[in-house]
Amino acid sequence: MAIFASLSERLNHIFSKMTKRGRLTELEIKTAMREVRVALLEADVNIRVAKKFIADVSEKALGQQILSSLNPSQQVIKIVNEELIALMGSQNAKLEVSPKLPTVIMMCGLQGAGKTTLCGKLAHLLKKQGKRVLLVACDIYRPAAIEQLKVVAAKAGTQVFEKGTQNPVKTAPQAVEFAKREGYDTVIIDTAGRLQIDENLMQELENVKAVVPVTETLLTVDSTTGQVAVDVADTFNKRLEITGVILTKLDGDTRGGACLSIKAVTGKPIKFIGVGEKLTDLEPFYPDRMASRILGMGDVLSLIEKAQDAITEEEAKKMEEKLKKSSFTLEDYLSQFEMMKRMGGAGAILSMMPGVGGKIKEEDIDEKALERTKAIILSMTKKERVNPAIINSSRKKRIAAGSGTSVQEVNQLLNKFEQMKTLMKQLKGKKRLPF
Amino acid sequence: MGFFSKIFNALKKTKDSIGAKLKALFSSGKIGDDFYDELEEILISADVSVTTAEEIIEDLKEDAKESRLKEEEYVVALLKDIIADLLEALEVPQIEYPAVIMLVGVNGVGKTTSIGKLANYYVKQGKSVLLAAGDTFRAAAGEQLSVWADRAKVRIVRHEEGSDPSAVVFDAVSSAKARKTDVVIVDTAGRLHVKANLMEELKKMNRVVSRSYPEAHFYKLLVLDATTGQNAVSQARAFHEAIDLDGIVLTKLDGTAKGGFVVSLCGELEIPVLFAGVGEKIDDLEPFDAESFAQGLL
Numbered sequence: 001m002a003i004f005a006s007l008s009e010r011l012n013h014i015f016s017k018m019t020k021r022g023r024l025t026e027l028e029i030k031t032a033m034r035e036v037r038v039a040l041l042e043a044d045v046n047i048r049v050a051k052k053f054i055a056d057v058s059e060k061a062l063g064q065q066i067l068s069s070l071n072p073s074q075q076v077i078k079i080v081n082e083e084l085i086a087l088m089g090s091q092n093a094k095l096e097v098s099p100k101l102p103t104v105i106m107m108c109g110l111q112g113a114g115k116t117t118l119c120g121k122l123a124h125l126l127k128k129q130g131k132r133v134l135l136v137a138c139d140i141y142r143p144a145a146i147e148q149l150k151v152v153a154a155k156a157g158t159q160v161f162e163k164g165t166q167n168p169v170k171t172a173p174q175a176v177e178f179a180k181r182e183g184y185d186t187v188i189i190d191t192a193g194r195l196q197i198d199e200n201l202m203q204e205l206e207n208v209k210a211v212v213p214v215t216e217t218l219l220t221v222d223s224t225t226g227q228v229a230v231d232v233a234d235t236f237n238k239r240l241e242i243t244g245v246i247l248t249k250l251d252g253d254t255r256g257g258a259c260l261s262i263k264a265v266t267g268k269p270i271k272f273i274g275v276g277e278k279l280t281d282l283e284p285f286y287p288d289r290m291a292s293r294i295l296g297m298g299d300v301l302s303l304i305e306k307a308q309d310a311i312t313e314e315e316a317k318k319m320e321e322k323l324k325k326s327s328f329t330l331e332d333y334l335s336q337f338e339m340m341k342r343m344g345g346a347g348a349i350l351s352m353m354p355g356v357g358g359k360i361k362e363e364d365i366d367e368k369a370l371e372r373t374k375a376i377i378l379s380m381t382k383k384e385r386v387n388p389a390i391i392n393s394s395r396k397k398r399i400a401a402g403s404g405t406s407v408q409e410v411n412q413l414l415n416k417f418e419q420m421k422t423l424m425k426q427l428k429g430k431k432r433l434p435f
Numbered sequence: 436m437g438f439f440s441k442i443f444n445a446l447k448k449t450k451d452s453i454g455a456k457l458k459a460l461f462s463s464g465k466i467g468d469d470f471y472d473e474l475e476e477i478l479i480s481a482d483v484s485v486t487t488a489e490e491i492i493e494d495l496k497e498d499a500k501e502s503r504l505k506e507e508e509y510v511v512a513l514l515k516d517i518i519a520d521l522l523e524a525l526e527v528p529q530i531e532y533p534a535v536i537m538l539v540g541v542n543g544v545g546k547t548t549s550i551g552k553l554a555n556y557y558v559k560q561g562k563s564v565l566l567a568a569g570d571t572f573r574a575a576a577g578e579q580l581s582v583w584a585d586r587a588k589v590r591i592v593r594h595e596e597g598s599d600p601s602a603v604v605f606d607a608v609s610s611a612k613a614r615k616t617d618v619v620i621v622d623t624a625g626r627l628h629v630k631a632n633l634m635e636e637l638k639k640m641n642r643v644v645s646r647s648y649p650e651a652h653f654y655k656l657l658v659l660d661a662t663t664g665q666n667a668v669s670q671a672r673a674f675h676e677a678i679d680l681d682g683i684v685l686t687k688l689d690g691t692a693k694g695g696f697v698v699s700l701c702g703e704l705e706i707p708v709l710f711a712g713v714g715e716k717i718d719d720l721e722p723f724d725a726e727s728f729a730q731g732l733l
């Protein structure tokens with residue numbers, strides 16, 4: 001476990017040791033930096049990038065300002081954090097829009113990075129922003145790739161332009177013409193996965209780029225990629241002049257060191273991150289948030305944004321009203337579950353909380369237990385939900401049978417609910433809820 | 436024979452880049468700590484974990500001292516042997532028939548492609564093969580597997596998208612029993628190893644095979660992408676815990692990625708690497724050879 005502890009756990013561990021001492025010696029900084037190096041390498045940060053990072057941070061940490069600082073460990077965290085942010089790029093980059101429509105976005109990357117799934121997610125996102133999106137199937141090699149794109153497009157509610165296994169160099173301009181004619185303002189070209197050293201296929205992408213006016217060339221990179229991420233990004237960048245990177249599969253337990261490396265080597269921004277298999281599981285990339293996440297400071301900003309997306313103003317107001325009047329019922333309890341689900345489930349929320357990041361894995365959270373709780377409440381009558389006091393033993397038996405649970409579980413839920421109500425009464429009037 | 440030359444060629448690209456780095460080292464003369472540090476960095480650049488790389492280099496230092504090696508070239512040869520020995524220490528299970536082979540792994544590692552290649556591999560050995568389209572989740576996964584079934588000229592059992600994968604497995608196994616098929620190869624949906632519910636689904640498929648076809652030899656193979664970094668070990672650990680793996684299929688070894696994490700993997704989890712995917716064509720799957728892997732690594 002210790003070997004594979006996440007980067008944030010490791011750094012926390014190092015810095016908690018520092019906090020206990022108060023002041024730092026040069027030797028201690030050196031020791032800490034050695035551990036930071038190991039942590040970075042274990043997080044798959046490219047060895048060259050890690051070296052430079054260590055050198056930069058050491059230089060800053062070894063300077064006077066830290067040794068004379070009152071709280072050295074905070075100072076070190078600040079420097080490490082700043083350097084991480086500097087490495088990953090300093091701000092969130094948005095998708096460019098071409099002044100001459102349609103805007104053409106070309107996806108590229110290795111096999112299995114998640115390009116086709118991403119096409120659907122991007123289409124969905126742009127559609128939500130009011131764009132008319134056309135997906136173009138240019139992966140003519142992988143079996144059923146076009147089929148997959150069609151299914152993904154149908155889910156996103158967009159159209160696919162395809163010419164079977166016709167050469168992409170022909171298909172792409174036809175698609176752009178079609179888009180112009182039919183009034184699409186955005187064209188997303190899905191391409192086949194290819195190795196950066198595959199001369200023919202890399203040439204194919206160059207040729208496509210030569211015949212259509214591409215605004216965004218987005219490199220899709222699997223966030224679990226190892227040391228080779230740098231070579232991949234570097235080659236794609238040199239040959240195609242990528243405009244940005246999308247990191248996928250960040251919902252796993254990868255420490256995502258690739259993300260640190262790519263920006264450092266290509267100088268191109270990471271524009272989005274893929275965080276799940278659903279169409280909505282695409283998030284903007286914020287280097288500062290990612291840095292705090294890596295450092296275990298949680299991703300509170302993302303959480304708040306997610307809450308805003310998932311919960312309507314009205315719902316929030318209603319909930320606050322209820323809490324004020326302490327008329328919070330089991331019915332409201334139930335709708336809270338629904339809101340939580342829309343925010344990506346308890347696991348997603350917890351992973352973004354400060355101090356929790358990396359410590360709680362998805363399997364630790366029993367989503368099934370939440371489902372059972374839901375089932376119990378759903379098996380109650382309206383009257384019971386509003387006034388749980390009337391639930392006597394025969395009602396409990398009925399509820400247990402109806403929800404496929406036991407009377408004990410029903411009791412547990414009722415107790416928990418009472419506790420929660422008491423807690424809320426105490427909180428009442430103190431402050432506003434976060435959302 | 437074809438296998439060795441193919442895997443060697445695939446790894447040659449790797450070898451060339453590392454070979455150049457090593458040559459630069461040779462000019463330095465005396466064997467010092469710098470030399471060992473450089474070797475360690477070469478291993479880390481090949482995605483061998485820091486801990487494993489450190490351990491290997493420590494062993495190497497001792498062995499080199501004992502054998503009084505003075506030439507750096509010999510030290511490198513010794514390092515190659517150490518790595519090959521580590522990988523060869525594990526016994527490779529020999530397949531017995533009738534067999535059910537289930538391929539599992541995270542998204543995008545190349546499960547479906549590997550199944551196509553595996554089907555071809557067993558057909559060429561004169562075995563009858565049936566594919567089970569157990570990825571009912573990803574869009575068009577079934578179609579993709581059907582294309583491979585056509586290419587390898589084998590039968591396929593497929594249900595609708597979104598149906599229960601365990602039901603597909605059950606049907607496939609029943610059909611294989613009735614027709615006395617030698618090998619059933621089961622495709623599964625890509626799943627991140629941290630998703631508890633998806634791992635449960637996999638356990639269920641595992642149980643269905645064991646229960647409904649106890650007389651078959653059941654092999655569970657994890658597909659790992661050579662471009663992956665240290666997360667591969669985390670993946671292997673989680674899948675091993677869930678369904679007790681028999682081996683690993685290492686894919687995409689045709690690029691510049693070295694897949695050095697398998698060294699840590701063999702040491703920690705004792706799961707042997709059985710096959711290596713070295714290209715996109717149907718014959719581009721070969722039994723794994725530790726010797727040439729280690730050779731290519733350095």
